[in-house]
Amino acid sequence: MGNSNSKSVREMRKDAVVKTFFETVKKLKSKDKNVTQEEIFKNASKCAAPRFFVTFEIARRLISSMVKNRRLPIKNKNKIEMYKELYRRYMKQCKGKVGNYTILESIIEEPAPSFYLDAGSFRGIVYRTLGERSLQTV
Numbered sequence: 001m002g003n004s005n006s007k008s009v010r011e012m013r014k015d016a017v018v019k020t021f022f023e024t025v026k027k028l029k030s031k032d033k034n035v036t037q038e039e040i041f042k043n044a045s046k047c048a049a050p051r052f053f054v055t056f057e058i059a060r061r062l063i064s065s066m067v068k069n070r071r072l073p074i075k076n077k078n079k080i081e082m083y084k085e086l087y088r089r090y091m092k093q094c095k096g097k098v099g100n101y102t103i104l105e106s107i108i109e110e111p112a113p114s115f116y117l118d119a120g121s122f123r124g125i126v127y128r129t130l131g132e133r134s135l136q137t138v
Helices: 009-031 037-045 056-067 077-094 103-108 119-136
Strands: none
Touching (some): 056 077
16 A cells, blocks of 8 residues: 555544544533533544545445445445445446556545544444553553
8 A cells, every 4th residue: 555654444433533523522622611422422523534544445345346336245334325425436436447456545545524423323433443542541
């Protein structure tokens, strides 16, 4: 992959989710000191993401299926929306000459319109990540 640093996609997503959470807390608390946790997570989960959090291999496999007009083998509506966006960008860049999936590498690293997570999943990632980090300092 293009940016093959030592962090996995999962680690990058955790870092980005936590960063977005704290940015959202700061932004919303500056407007309303009594903002609820539910509002914070709902807002944070709708924020744009720095990239698409999927591996190249999985994206290539699923976009290939979409090119062949096959149904995606997933049920999660957020993930389906993510793959639809990746497919749209892929088709736009390949201009009908499908088969060259190397352009997916750069598309995956483009900013994404969202994290493709609901507020509950976003909350779970934040809680688990902050819990792991606090345990690492003990």
